Amino acid sequence: MTTPFSRRKDVGTARRRGAGHLDEGALGSLSVPEAPYDYGHFSRLAGPAHDPDEDDDLGGGVYRPEPAAHAIPASPPTPASPPTPAPPPVPPTAPYRVRYRSLLRREPHRIRAALLLTAAPVVEAVLLVWLLLPEHWPERLDETNPLVLLGDKVMIGIIAVVELFRLVNVVSNTHATLVARDPVPVTPEPGTRVAFLTTCVPGKEPPEMVRATLVAARAVRHEGPYEVWLLDEGNDPAMQELCAELGVRHFSRAGRPHWNRPKGRFRARSKHGNYNAWLQAHGDDYDFWVSVDTDHVPLPDFCERMLGYFRDPDVAFVVGPQVYGNYRSSGSAVTKFSESQQYLFHALIQRAGNRYGAPMFVGTNNAVRIRALQSIGGLYDSITEDMATGLEFHRSRNPETGERWKSVYTPDVLAVGEGPSSWTDFFSQQLRWSRGTYETLLTQYWRVFWQLSPGRLLNYSLMVGFYPMAALTWLLGGLSSVLYLGFGASGVHVSSELWMMLYSDAAALQLLLYTWNRKHNVSPHEPAGSSGVAGMMMSALCGPIYAASLLQALVRRRSRFEVTPKGRSASTDRLGTFRYHLFWTLVFGGAIAASFVTGYDHVAMRTWAGIALALTLLPVLILAGDAVRRLRTRPTATLTVTGGPAATPKVVLEKRRPRHARDPRAAQHDHPTQHGRPMRHDHPTQHGQPAHPAHPTQHTRAESGTPIH
Template sequence: MRPEGFDYETHSRLAGPFAEPEPGPTGAYRVRYRSLLAREPHRIRAVALMTLAPALSAVLLLYLLWPTHRTVREGGERWLVRLDAVMLVSIALIMFFMLVNVVAIAHAAMVARDPVPVPARPGTRVAFLTTYVPGKEPLAMARATLQGAVRVRHDGPLDIWLLDEGDDPAARELCAELGVRHFTRKGIPEWNTREGAHRARTKHGNYNSWLARHGGDYDFFASVDTDHVPTPNFLERMLGYFRDPDIAFVVGPQVYGNYTGSVTKAAESQQYLFHALIQRAGNRYGAPMFVGTNNAVRITALRQVGGLYDSITEDMATGFELHRRRNPATGRFWRSVYTPDVLAVGEGPASWTDFFTQQLRWSRGTYETLFRQYWKSFFRMPPGRWLNYTLMLLYYPMTAVNWLLGVLSCVLFLWFGASGTQVSSEVWLMLYTDAAALQVGLYLWNRRHNVSPHEPEGSGGLAGMAMSAICAPVYLKSLCSAVLRTRGRFVVTPKGGDASPDRLSTFRIHLFWALVLIASLAASVRYGHTHAAMRTWAVLALCVTFAPLAVWSAGLLRVRRERARAGAGSRRRAEDAGAAAEPGEEPEPAFATTTGGN
């Protein structure tokens, strides 16, 4: 789905014009890069902002934890002294995570770079893949994706494949109509296992089955999700980087073509920091994250790690495995490339239900990578690459734990008066406000690197920041599930305009925390625990919990008003038609004038 009025053509060439693939020091071509900071006309100001933001966060951390500021209770209750200690640890961790977050953003802004594109080597054998799940995804959407794939240009053998999970007769007919090849693993037991590379009813199982049957016929495969329509220059802009023999995969940004509803707009804005900055920072270490929505992959590299990894987020887990392995042909670590070129336009979550489901799955996949794979990277991954992955993987758990600790601190103070530190409200507010302002300033400065063709130039991305805060309780639920080892499962996000309906139960996680915070604020009035900082923190957290419910309620109210206006208009037209009718004539039905007789 591509809405009108957006310049997709220009955004498909953000990395710049093609350059000649010049050989590197060893004789073979190596991907070259351009630093984003080097192109910044006000580099001194930018570096000052990137330095001051972490520095002031560190000052705030030290101020709150300064030994003379710690709470000392003379003859206090032992249980209250212990709660003070819990408060001190909570505050320390909250401020430390805040520092790590701003350091990660500043670091990414300093090292972010774009690859210099080169023409693809002619004659390479390429398969273009997308999947289809009958009953979960509309066939019309698969048609749009395949029609886009058929228009993709490549100077060499190119086959378009539909990987049909259900061997649907209508899908076979569609493939025959478009000249697309059809593949299914249905009915083959060894390709429909309970666990592992060929797990049944999973995306990675579908891809790995195709890889086992047809992978040897091609040099590379390119793929998009079923809801993503590729641009005609998709392969031209991606495949050139594979001239470098150590490039395992190339990925591009994810944008949402159904850019209409408030949830979808905010969801794309939330992704800005990852696709505009974090992935570009990955280029510095040759290790951008593998993103399954649109990519190109060297088949020999993927086969070396046994295909796509068995995980709820198979793309990130597979990329992690590749980045800690070496290319047997060169002895060097496999590398990847992130291009800012927008080469596919997809669909995003159109309801809060679908958005929260998506965020639960993404965060759960990150936790699985942390618990199952991350320890394998020690001493088996270059230090810079290890640092880059560490900063990426820590985002979800830090956000989740920060939410828990923030609410815990509010509860301990507002109910019991526990206090880890004794500081002036005015000084705390001044330091916290300045640190937060610098963080927001760093965020806004980096908006100039936004790759979205949908967000207006110069927009602040406030909806994205709000969306990140709203997701914190969701990430905490996902973390608890991962720690308790409850089974995570892949849920196909409804596509093709068929969004899951929102209900009050959609917001049950947020409503639970809202009740906790409301009860704590009421307790603070009852017991006289009135420190301004803690009350402010509780009120801000309460706003976060109510925000999605408020947006949903406002949307329902708007729809009802529109329906009421439409109904009133229909009645007026019916009355006018009746008044205009001649005596003894039947008035023409009103719907005939409004629907063209359909």
């Protein structure tokens, strides 16, 4: 059979020589300023790569037979020698299995860790039980209004549910801390056929962004046949020319009805439909695909650090963390806070998934065994196709071994993306991610959960439960504030001082557990030693978004996949951006105002309502702060007159340095561009890898569904 490798030049040899030996004329000239972030170090967080049969500090894990005597031809026996016995049968070599290192076993202060991991859930459980003691229930002996009595019961139920959700969240983080582990990297098997895939949607991705991603993909190293593909939804002639210039293969399903259907695996205008069309057309020509979203740029060792885990025949896919290269250059607090928000998921939750061979599939950057994907029918039809597809993998078995398909999460940062730089794009991202989780729960999870092993069932339940618990906590908190502060419905009667003591202790232990795990952060952008409180705040202020998404899912409001505009098409924040938050501002503000009239002013209820009110206003305040900073640092025009009174004035633009710049060199490092596209600089590190990838500076966000904890 004719394959693309027999039709086209094998670029694998070029990959083995390294990016510097590629066709410079085809790739064009790119240069990037010295990076302020050490991507070379963060691309090796899992440790050095071993040969698959090499002993390491774990000991064992791979069966290796003793050296066989018959492997070396024996000398002819002398007449006095006894006959040489036949060599014993050598057992077949067991297949390689991924090995792991526990994060907790590397903890130097084990006693402190044990105390923290015990105290956090115990104190939260004590608070829950104490609040629900029968002696704390309200007694209204003279009350005859059934609505008031019903309101009391509703309040007790709300308190029980909200505190139970808090306990589950603490247990989830404690569990993840206990079982989190990293895979031991191994070198990939040489000679495998690999396709690098990324997509393009007309009008959504700027051409310079697509170019930067493709150029970086061409520089990825792999010992074997390797080709880069652009999956173009619009069959754009400009994209065809770009692919021809760079030596990239072009694919489009445009104009083919069987690949553009209203729903299903070939759904039109969807990422999974685009990938599934390519899979049907060309999947048989490759062993694996490696893939990034178009607003991500892979590092040169992307394949070297991911493909080795496929030596385990039951590994279906490998995923890595998502980080935002415009962390500083976007000039927006949204970008910084949104990367911090993802810390717990990528630094802890995904690593806990390694314990059960079930980290979640993340579409931003991944490697997939094509045969495994074909065995489950391709990517799943969902607005968060990655989570849904991962669930299909984890409930299915490898037909060749009979074992369950498994996945691997590596903490290595192997691709650098672009985060949301506006509240509009951030809220759109969170709305889609949460809606995708609800759709998975309502249409897929309840039908297949019984096919998961107990460990995977626990892992998935804790992951997919985050969004609905956050949404219900917000909705029930708003309802309880209105019922008590406005109408006097009473849930429990407790001492304000004792409640404040227990509640503050529980909250402090949760915060301590969160910050204690920051040592495992995989972000190359967040400052070392930072608390990550901004990420916690970002998750908290998403409550109105998660609540709106849940209500839309319950009423079956139609959802559709939308590609977030990037670069020059990035969204602008308007008053409507904050419509959900402003609605809840009225709810909590009205409840607090009513309490001064009704006299229902318990400190616990006013405290909760006050915190919620502040969260609803916080995005607007952060937006205003960003605007003030931009005004302080914007270029100023200086009028210079030369050549006498009749001369034409020249306007010279001088850019002010930020007043509180953390790094005085920051202005030099924020990704300047050349000729309208990002500049690239291959800056060698101690590992011999570029410390900074060529990555775009304009696009705004990553495109994959990732539940954030």
